[in-house]
Amino acid sequence: MAEVLKWNPAICDGFGYCAEMLPEMIGLDEWGFPMVKVHEVPETLLAAARQAVKFCPRRALALVPAPVGTPRRRSVKGAGQRAAAGSARR
Amino acid sequence: MTIVEERQLVARLLGGEQGATQSLAEHLRRFGPAPSIDRRHAEVLAGEVERAGLTGRGGAGFPAFRKWSTIASSRRRPIVAVNAMEGEPASAKDQLLLAYAPHLVLDGAEAVAGALGASAIALCLPDDRPGLVAHLEERLAERARTRSAVPVEIYQLPARYVAGEETALVSALEGGSSLPAFRADKTVPLRLGRATVLVHNTETLAHVALIARYGAVWFRGVGDPEAPGTCLVSLSGDLAAPGVVEVETGTPLRRILEAGRPNEPVQAVLLGGYGGSWLPESALETPYAPGPLRRLGAVMGAGVLVAVSTSGCGIRETERVVRYLASESAGQCGPCLFGLPALAEDLGRLASGKADRGLVERLERRLGEVDGRGACRHPDGAVRLVRSALITFAPDVSAHLRGAPCAGAHRPTAMVLPPVADWRRQVG
Numbered sequence: 001m002a003e004v005l006k007w008n009p010a011i012c013d014g015f016g017y018c019a020e021m022l023p024e025m026i027g028l029d030e031w032g033f034p035m036v037k038v039h040e041v042p043e044t045l046l047a048a049a050r051q052a053v054k055f056c057p058r059r060a061l062a063l064v065p066a067p068v069g070t071p072r073r074r075s076v077k078g079a080g081q082r083a084a085a086g087s088a089r090r
Numbered sequence: 091m092t093i094v095e096e097r098q099l100v101a102r103l104l105g106g107e108q109g110a111t112q113s114l115a116e117h118l119r120r121f122g123p124a125p126s127i128d129r130r131h132a133e134v135l136a137g138e139v140e141r142a143g144l145t146g147r148g149g150a151g152f153p154a155f156r157k158w159s160t161i162a163s164s165r166r167r168p169i170v171a172v173n174a175m176e177g178e179p180a181s182a183k184d185q186l187l188l189a190y191a192p193h194l195v196l197d198g199a200e201a202v203a204g205a206l207g208a209s210a211i212a213l214c215l216p217d218d219r220p221g222l223v224a225h226l227e228e229r230l231a232e233r234a235r236t237r238s239a240v241p242v243e244i245y246q247l248p249a250r251y252v253a254g255e256e257t258a259l260v261s262a263l264e265g266g267s268s269l270p271a272f273r274a275d276k277t278v279p280l281r282l283g284r285a286t287v288l289v290h291n292t293e294t295l296a297h298v299a300l301i302a303r304y305g306a307v308w309f310r311g312v313g314d315p316e317a318p319g320t321c322l323v324s325l326s327g328d329l330a331a332p333g334v335v336e337v338e339t340g341t342p343l344r345r346i347l348e349a350g351r352p353n354e355p356v357q358a359v360l361l362g363g364y365g366g367s368w369l370p371e372s373a374l375e376t377p378y379a380p381g382p383l384r385r386l387g388a389v390m391g392a393g394v395l396v397a398v399s400t401s402g403c404g405i406r407e408t409e410r411v412v413r414y415l416a417s418e419s420a421g422q423c424g425p426c427l428f429g430l431p432a433l434a435e436d437l438g439r440l441a442s443g444k445a446d447r448g449l450v451e452r453l454e455r456r457l458g459e460v461d462g463r464g465a466c467r468h469p470d471g472a473v474r475l476v477r478s479a480l481i482t483f484a485p486d487v488s489a490h491l492r493g494a495p496c497a498g499a500h501r502p503t504a505m506v507l508p509p510v511a512d513w514r515r516q517v518g
């Protein structure tokens with residue numbers, strides 16, 4: 001079954017080891033905290049993803065089975081897209 | 091905060107003689123006796139609440155009965171928590187309801203507790219309301235004389251913005267910090283020790299009490315078909331008569347606003363709460379109901395409406411609210427801890443007419459980096475607020491970008507903002 005990379009922001013220390021270990025899936029934000037760019041782990045990166053999960057010093061990463069059915073999106077995105085469109089016009 | 095008495099548009103929860111049904115005798119005179127509900131009535135009650143279409147009145151707005159099914163399957167007797175934490179500074183409805191119609195809330199909690207076979211009811215209040223606690227203790231004593239029911243215990247938990255978030259509430263009940271926790275799967279019920287906990291908002295339970303008495307058909311008799319019934323709205327901002335009103339869902343925003351008597355022309359309203367959305371004056375004909383609001387990117391949320399008049403600056407007010415939200419971040423998650431102050435900083439520069447050329451672009455990027463990246467939804471609310479401000483106050487944004495601070499930017503705030511607390515120091 002496909003697996004999804006989950007990041008727990010409440011315990012992450014923001015040192016960013018994971019982004020170094022798994023740059024294909026994890027980037028860093030302005031403040032140095034990991035941003036999961038690719039959520040569902042591709043077959044080819046499974047080993048690397050497991051490695052990153054294992055070596056996260058805070059155990060802030062986890063691989064969990066992908067939810068069945070269509071992935072749910074956050075509802076607040078709707079307003080955001082309009083905001084982005086608005087700024088593009090300016 | 092008071093009930094805006096003579097301007098109540100409808101009176102189901104509030105109203106009544108002298109605008110209050112505080113004592114048990116008055117309560118029974120007005121509403122009649124509560125049906126006694128135990129596990130045998132679980133399905134009937136759940137069905138009735140489902141048919142009534144009651145939505146949670148705490149913020150998320152999900153169908154109220156849906157929470158019960160996750161609890162019903164657990165073997166241990168659950169605990170029902172009444173959430174009156176009301177962390178939204180501009181919200182006053184839940185505590186007002188407990189003050190004016192306490193027995194209605196308690197009836198609702200007892201009905202749910204009875205149907206689920208709960209072992210206890212935890213009445214969760216912020217720890218800065220000793221008067222309300224004393225009042226509720228008296229009301230509970232009144233009930234103890236008349237009926238044997240599920241034991242009710244009052245818990246005074248740390249008052250703060252995120253305290254009403256369900257995981258934070260349960261953590262505080264456990265004696266832990268009232269910090270939100272990361273919850274990978276929201277369908278797994280919350281636990282207190284080994285018992286499951288069902289958390290319901292105060293107003294939601296008062297509606298349950300009415301549905302248990304009068305039924306779903308009665309409940310649906312007023313309001314918007316998608317989220318029927320009445321709801322409480324806390325009015326504040328540039329108003330001559332701020333307070334709490336009860337309205338039918340679907341009432342045009344303008345009518346609700348007028349109950350608070352704006353003293354100057356209003357330019358925009360903030361809806362839902364401090365993690366809600368701004369809507370411009372031109373949107374005030376919109377019915378106050380989930381569907382029509384959703385189309386504008388807004389929600390009913392915690393039932394908050396803040397008016398800002400044309401003499402105010404929407405960008406500055408947004409900055410102030412984001413600063414407050416930043417101070418209320420539990421400081422656990424990087425994007426929330428660093429992102430919210432960064433958003434406030436950008437807004438502040440904008441309002442002061444000191445924007446650099448890349449400001450809007452940077453702000454948009456930061457919004458994307460903060461959105462959805464906390465353990466709880468606290469930062470998402472701030473993002474929604476800022477995004478709605480950029481749309482609602484778009485003309486001001488372009489004026490500020492050209493370097494013009496507006497006169498309103500120096501006006502005192504219209505928002506209810508508690509003194510900024512440094513929780514991080516207390517949390518350690």
Ligand code: SF4
Nearest residue numbers: 012013015016018056
């Ligand atoms: S390795 Fe773990 S603790 Fe470090 S930044 Fe990545 S997720 Fe956070």
Ligand code: SF4
Nearest residue numbers: 420421422423426464
């Ligand atoms: S997102 Fe913010 S408020 Fe929520 S848990 Fe993390 S730091 Fe605390």
